[in-house]
Amino acid sequence: MSWAITNPAMPSSDIINRKRLLATLAGETVDRPPFWLMRQAGRHLPEYRTLRDKTRNFLEFCYTPDLAVEATLQPVRRYHPDAAILFADILLIPDALGQPLDYLAGEGPVLEPIRNADGLTRLSRQGIHEHLSPVYETVTRLAAELPDDVALIGFAGAPWTVATYMVEGGGSRDHAHTKRWAFGDPAGFDRLIDLLVEVTIEYLDRQVLAGAEVVQLFDTWAGALPEAAFRRWCIDPVRRIAGALKNRHPGLPIIGFPRGAGQSLTTFVRHAGVDAVSLDSTIPLAWAADVLQPLVAVQGNLDPQMLAVGGSAMAAAIDDILAQLGGGRFVFNLGHGIVPDTPPEHVAALAARIKQKA
Amino acid sequence: MSWAITNPAMPSSDIINRKRLLATLAGETVDRPPFWLMRQAGRHLPEYRTLRDKTRNFLEFCYTPDLAVEATLQPVRRYHPDAAILFADILLIPDALGQPLDYLAGEGPVLEPIRNADGLTRLSRQGIHEHLSPVYETVTRLAAELPDDVALIGFAGAPWTVATYMVEGGGSRDHAHTKRWAFGDPAGFDRLIDLLVEVTIEYLDRQVLAGAEVVQLFDTWAGALPEAAFRRWCIDPVRRIAGALKNRHPGLPIIGFPRGAGQSLTTFVRHAGVDAVSLDSTIPLAWAADVLQPLVAVQGNLDPQMLAVGGSAMAAAIDDILAQLGGGRFVFNLGHGIVPDTPPEHVAALAARIKQKA
Numbered sequence: 001m002s003w004a005i006t007n008p009a010m011p012s013s014d015i016i017n018r019k020r021l022l023a024t025l026a027g028e029t030v031d032r033p034p035f036w037l038m039r040q041a042g043r044h045l046p047e048y049r050t051l052r053d054k055t056r057n058f059l060e061f062c063y064t065p066d067l068a069v070e071a072t073l074q075p076v077r078r079y080h081p082d083a084a085i086l087f088a089d090i091l092l093i094p095d096a097l098g099q100p101l102d103y104l105a106g107e108g109p110v111l112e113p114i115r116n117a118d119g120l121t122r123l124s125r126q127g128i129h130e131h132l133s134p135v136y137e138t139v140t141r142l143a144a145e146l147p148d149d150v151a152l153i154g155f156a157g158a159p160w161t162v163a164t165y166m167v168e169g170g171g172s173r174d175h176a177h178t179k180r181w182a183f184g185d186p187a188g189f190d191r192l193i194d195l196l197v198e199v200t201i202e203y204l205d206r207q208v209l210a211g212a213e214v215v216q217l218f219d220t221w222a223g224a225l226p227e228a229a230f231r232r233w234c235i236d237p238v239r240r241i242a243g244a245l246k247n248r249h250p251g252l253p254i255i256g257f258p259r260g261a262g263q264s265l266t267t268f269v270r271h272a273g274v275d276a277v278s279l280d281s282t283i284p285l286a287w288a289a290d291v292l293q294p295l296v297a298v299q300g301n302l303d304p305q306m307l308a309v310g311g312s313a314m315a316a317a318i319d320d321i322l323a324q325l326g327g328g329r330f331v332f333n334l335g336h337g338i339v340p341d342t343p344p345e346h347v348a349a350l351a352a353r354i355k356q357k358a
Numbered sequence: 359m360s361w362a363i364t365n366p367a368m369p370s371s372d373i374i375n376r377k378r379l380l381a382t383l384a385g386e387t388v389d390r391p392p393f394w395l396m397r398q399a400g401r402h403l404p405e406y407r408t409l410r411d412k413t414r415n416f417l418e419f420c421y422t423p424d425l426a427v428e429a430t431l432q433p434v435r436r437y438h439p440d441a442a443i444l445f446a447d448i449l450l451i452p453d454a455l456g457q458p459l460d461y462l463a464g465e466g467p468v469l470e471p472i473r474n475a476d477g478l479t480r481l482s483r484q485g486i487h488e489h490l491s492p493v494y495e496t497v498t499r500l501a502a503e504l505p506d507d508v509a510l511i512g513f514a515g516a517p518w519t520v521a522t523y524m525v526e527g528g529g530s531r532d533h534a535h536t537k538r539w540a541f542g543d544p545a546g547f548d549r550l551i552d553l554l555v556e557v558t559i560e561y562l563d564r565q566v567l568a569g570a571e572v573v574q575l576f577d578t579w580a581g582a583l584p585e586a587a588f589r590r591w592c593i594d595p596v597r598r599i600a601g602a603l604k605n606r607h608p609g610l611p612i613i614g615f616p617r618g619a620g621q622s623l624t625t626f627v628r629h630a631g632v633d634a635v636s637l638d639s640t641i642p643l644a645w646a647a648d649v650l651q652p653l654v655a656v657q658g659n660l661d662p663q664m665l666a667v668g669g670s671a672m673a674a675a676i677d678d679i680l681a682q683l684g685g686g687r688f689v690f691n692l693g694h695g696i697v698p699d700t701p702p703e704h705v706a707a708l709a710a711r712i713k714q715k716a
Contacts (some may be wrong), residue, residue: 108606112493173531174663174697175663176663176666176697179661179663179664179667180663180666180667183663183664183667183671183675184667184669184671186671223581223618223640224640224641225639225640226640226659226661226693227640227641227642227643227676228678230640242373260581260618260620260640261620261640262581262618262619262620262621262623262640262641263620263623263640263641263642263645264640264642265621267618267642275704281583281584281622282582282583282584282585282588282618282619282620282622283585283620283621284585284621284622284625285585287621301584302509303537303541303584305532305533305534305537305538305541306537306541306584308534308538309537309538309542311542313541313544316539317584320586335584339534340533347663358407
């Protein structure tokens with residue numbers, strides 16, 4: 001398996017020479033920084049919007065390997081990034097656990113909220129991997145179909161972020177219900193987090209067995225928590241997931257993305273057990289180079305709105321990131337996902353600019 | 359004027375002995391940390407909701423000194439905090455500049471957006487201080503009516519945050535239009551920021567002349583920007599405002615609140631020229647004590663959702679903040695405003711807990 005490249009007993013293999021992302025995450029020197037972009041597959045691509053029209057139901061889209069494979073491959077054909085990330089959604093886990101979930105146009109996900117520990121009885125782990133098996137099939141097919149130099153990233157939402165959707169019943173600005181449960185009944189809330197930790201380990205384990213070479217944990221709402229709560233519900237769950245996956249798959253590279261972690265980012269990097277950290281757009285580059293890059297690979301962090309702006313402003317911002325982080329372990333990416341009205345030509349210009357650094 | 363207490367030529371006055379907030383901001387030792395709470399006046403108080411029903415128009419409410427004075431005083435009567443903050447809104451400045459503004463129930467503020475430098479011609483500084491004169495009258499009356507030991511805080515939105523509302527036409531999750539203007543036409547966007555800097559200086563100068571003893575600049579959306587943009591559009595405008603106000607009013611204490619500044623908070627503190635920094639709830643306490651408190655007074659940072667939870671969890675969180683920050687220059691506050699469904703009894707319990715530390 002390709003992640004075995006970090007086994008020190010093995011010489012650099014052909015795989016490492018082909019796949020810049022894996023080489024970088026293993027600490028090898030590459031000809032230029034690898035790049036991929038969060039939400040590179042999705043609504044900014046006209047061919048995605050056409051594909052998406054084939055079913056009205058977003059969950060059905062995620063659970064149909066033909067569609068999910070095609071969605072994953074579309075940006076690879078256009079931009080030839082150094083990695084593709086499985087097309088799926090962080091809320092497939094609550095769906096598999098039996099929490100009713102729907103995606104309403106213009107509103108995003110809507111779930112029947114679980115507001116306290118009593119509500120956990122509505123969830124069941126029975127049969128979740130049969131439910132999620134189309135995702136594993138998608139990974140298997142992608143591993144076979146991707147170009148030789150493109151790494152395959154599996155992913156899941158980190159437990160805190162998934163929990164916010166489960167408790168709020170959807171997206172939220174202040175995560176009021178989730179915080180009130182967590183602050184008021186921390187032991188009860190731990191039970192939800194523990195369940196998500198265990199299920200996420202199994203989910204990512206199966207993605208790796210199916211062919212994912214790297215996994216990323218998205219903690220989109222990590223920036224909502226005070227420090228003690230951040231340690232308990234963001235760092236610790238990621239540490240447990242990363243530890244379990246590395247036990248089963250020694251050398252598997254794991255990328256953490258505690259978006260908005262701000263002043264707690266160093267603590268995350270020191271304790272979460274990840275190989276790389278994805279930086280949101282607010283993280284100062286010189287600080288990241290000085291403090292984080294000696295500890296882990298860093299990934300990021302162009303502002304997605306700068307990609308939407310394009311032109312010379314975007315080119316200057318790309319060059320600045322490359323200049324400040326390109327000297328160490330570095331994966332070029334955005335600080336958050338591509339926004340839907342981003343012109344694909346801007347993404348193509350970004351890809352060309354990074355490739356010319358080779 | 360009471361802010362003259364920090365003039366080294368003057369001995370500690372009775373005022374400093376009476377007003378814990380001013381003493382703390384001047385670096386004096388006090389019997390216990392002063393406290394006040396962002397949005398202590400407002401919807402969580404039943405008496406505010408009754409007062410608010412007297413007019414359907416929120417702008418009219420802000421521009422009616424009888425109502426604004428009463429709204430400011432209500433939490434002082436209930437909780438007797440160490441400071442009252444003028445009841446007003448950060449969008450009075452765009453309103454005074456002639457940008458049509460309305461507050462829609464459940465939607466918050468709605469403005470006719472200005473999306474580029476051409477739109478600036480729709481703004482005019484003519485007569486803005488006549489327009490804002492009810493605010494100054496409110497400050498004058500508050501200065502006369504507040505208890506002797508309660509300091510009066512004036513405030514304004516910081517230019518970046520006010521600009522986001524002016525450009526987006528209201529609240530926004532990703533500030534897409536504002537960032538695209540700023541990133542794509544930084545010199546044109548500077549003109550909007552420069553206008554806001556100049557007008558904010560005049561606005562706060564008049565608040566101080568009317569009796570405000572401290573001013574706070576709220577940069578609610580500071581956490582949206584990459585580092586270079588944060589320096590240009592968050593730090594630099596605050597530095598210019600603080601510098602101009604201190605020129606006119608030597609010793610005036612100024613509190614900055616760059617919410618979400620995260621890893622850039624130290625840079626803010628070193629360069630913005632403020633006397634105190636208000637910390638959002640994510641800022642680690644030990645770090646703030648080590649790095650920030652030697653430089654400025656710190657204010658914060660209980661999570662408003664913890665105040666909504668109340669009870670022993672809140673008490674423990676308050677004690678932790680007091681233990682970690684109470685040894686230095688410190689003003690107890692929340693990390694963001696009180697949320698509307700917070701029980702007033704929880705706020706009273708918070709006030710009692712801090713007062714018993716004396």
